[in-house]
Amino acid sequence: MLSRMDVNCDMGESFGNWNMGDDAGMMPYITTANVACGFHASDPLTMLNTVKLAKEHKIEIGAHPGLPDLLGFGRRFMNITPDDAHAYVVYQVGALQASLAVHGLKLHHIKPHGAFYSVLKAQQDLAEAVAEAIRKLTDKPMLYWPAPTSAALPTACKNLGIRVVGEIYPDLQYAADGSLVIQRHKHETDVAFACDQVQRYVETGKVQAMDGTLVELDAESLCIHGDGPNAVQVAAAIKQRLKDIGCTVTAVNL
Amino acid sequence: MLSRMDVNCDMGESFGNWNMGDDAGMMPYITTANVACGFHASDPLTMLNTVKLAKEHKIEIGAHPGLPDLLGFGRRFMNITPDDAHAYVVYQVGALQASLAVHGLKLHHIKPHGAFYSVLKAQQDLAEAVAEAIRKLTDKPMLYWPAPTSAALPTACKNLGIRVVGEIYPDLQYAADGSLVIQRHKHETDVAFACDQVQRYVETGKVQAMDGTLVELDAESLCIHGDGPNAVQVAAAIKQRLKDIGCTVTAVNL
Amino acid sequence: MLSRMDVNCDMGESFGNWNMGDDAGMMPYITTANVACGFHASDPLTMLNTVKLAKEHKIEIGAHPGLPDLLGFGRRFMNITPDDAHAYVVYQVGALQASLAVHGLKLHHIKPHGAFYSVLKAQQDLAEAVAEAIRKLTDKPMLYWPAPTSAALPTACKNLGIRVVGEIYPDLQYAADGSLVIQRHKHETDVAFACDQVQRYVETGKVQAMDGTLVELDAESLCIHGDGPNAVQVAAAIKQRLKDIGCTVTAVNL
């Protein structure tokens, strides 16, 4: 059984006058926050306010860089070059690092968002360009990535000596091959299933796929989506379940 | 007589497919570059390419943050709050610091652009919010500002112990009170006048205003605009003149 | 007593993945919609969807152009030129007219948003440039404007023969001189006060200011804000009150 588990959540996805998610509501139940950096969501002031809020909750903060597509929330594939991918990571991570610096904090990890995640999953040249950026931007670089971490970016990161933290997703469904089944339309998460999935993983190292298959995954963190209708309830229940089964809820050590 | 003079120029003002200025042409004649950070001009890839070019020319690099107005090139007054001003500096400077970090470089100075400069010249609360950001973002913070450095931002910076470097503008005209006369439409700079103004300043610490008045200013740097039609010629002539009169052309020490 | 009253509301202020306001909830209680055009809020698909929804509710549709400042929701003063103001109206109104055309509809009116409203209230040269645009864009141009309609833009419009429709704002407070007291932070509207204000206006042509003064205003429409926490409740109550006192709730005739 795993003795500890990190709980991460995307945060700071509001933009100007538009609000998204209940960041303040989620904070008590998570240990690491993936903060949007202004390309697919967030803005300079939202980033600073999110960092401040996370600091108050003693939550570690990672960067959640996306493609430059506010209108599409960074969820639309764009055909970018390796140089673009490299530059977009440098720019966004740097903006967040400065937002952390003014609060006396350091960056914890990097986790690509949406369609940027998708292209870095598949495209080797882009993955190498981004891994290079991650390596140069921090002293102790760390990548968060859905387990299994055998895709292009986590592989490129491991090749450069960057630590890769696998994640499980208890509020999503798994296919029998361990891949995630992404549903676009937000619906209520089945709290009991999510908690059971977490307990199963902590106790056995396996998640249950849609067809009942048990899939072994290598993860140190679990990711909860903050924009589902019952996200806060899900997060609270998972934290309680982890506590009930004796698993410490704490951030991955930097 | 001044034994040394820094020559700075705005750089990296292209955006995506649109080019502006002859950065490569100016580089041989300047010692510090003010690099746009994506709000009024530039973009992540342009910033990295500009940093690379400046590094090749051994030029020190400062941040040139602007208001979030690409369409207006950051030249239109916008009514922002102190929190906005603080956040815009943190975000833009951070993005450039990361662009420097991947090239193994450190930020040299900060110099606000266009209408952002104008609001920080006059508005005390915004100036204090920005000075606070500058102080927290770097170990050895430095502000570049047109002499005389008695406006709101340089004053707020000095109050926080931030070094303020005064500038003269040989390709602009001065009013008798030492203020600059900004002309929107670009025209050829009178090369002889610009060189004479520089020599006069280096030898006497004074610039000559439009009405002939000699105005005493406290400056360590001179700024040349890179977007004038004969900008490269002006820069080359000034560098030669400084050399001819025995003034070392070198960046302000960090 | 007024025999008829138009009820207008800002609509279509969502942007991409970010939702704002309960457009579908408000539609049953209003007769004209001011649709955002993409500069301060909305986007091409949101505009088309808003037009479709309004059409289903047989609501007349006006354009709600703003300053090009998504991040600031068009609420920050920007120093634009008359040529800019003219072009921003042409572009945004044209985009909405096409969104109407594909649904077989015509534009009903134009109403500037936020800080664009503020500059057009005060700046004569910008007002004339915008009035000229309004005149040229439609066969039967109509401007919506808070009563009294003596500010720069409604005056410039009247000078060009453009019909100006005055509005009252039952969910805002009035100063004794008839000017509106804008509160930035959204709070619950006092439903009883709003309904009484509407009844008072319909019966007497006067609104009650904060100090009790009765102010005579010339209005054919009342505007309800859709982003208040109890906006739908306010709209429903006002419509009922108008019905109760025998005032027909219907759009201003084009």
Added chain:
Amino acid sequence: MLSRMDVNCDMGESFGNWNMGDDAGMMPYITTANVACGFHASDPLTMLNTVKLAKEHKIEIGAHPGLPDLLGFGRRFMNITPDDAHAYVVYQVGALQASLAVHGLKLHHIKPHGAFYSVLKAQQDLAEAVAEAIRKLTDKPMLYWPAPTSAALPTACKNLGIRVVGEIYPDLQYAADGSLVIQRHKHETDVAFACDQVQRYVETGKVQAMDGTLVELDAESLCIHGDGPNAVQVAAAIKQRLKDIGCTVTAVNL
């Protein structure tokens, strides 16, 4: 032999303070302009100024809508939905129609730009959504498209009764199958080859591919790129050649 030929060129691709192309220089040699609409290039004021300039040269004006990607100049594939594609055309064409309306002009044609062209070449569902928009936006809709006009969008347009005007590209190379060989890096166009290609087409209805093959195409217009280093020279030479061989240079009739 063809008795008449239209000459079209992309225009209005400047953005704010950034200039692109020599619109004023090209105008004397073309008969139709494809005006960018603000998504990949241009802005509201640039559009109005471009319309004014084209009107002075008695040039017919079409819309050149692109993907919402200023940073990538609309040249990067983005994975958009048919609803997006429909809405982007409605919004951009409407904005240009209004820019024409204030000058008393009507839209002449529609021609998609860059990566928007590419997706509409291949994706049937997007093509149908866009054809539907074109049909509803104008009384006499017309699509410009590189010959052969057998791709998804021109086919969907023909199915809706929309007139499709084929184009040849004398400053690009053709493959033996009649497809265009797009070169990203701008280089000088071979003026003699371009003029010979035009003459060949006018006299025989065929263009010569890179391997010498003669390819029959059905075109009424030829497109010249305005951003090549010798674009004005190319345009002038082609107009002169057309005149020399007795072919009237005139816009396609609306």
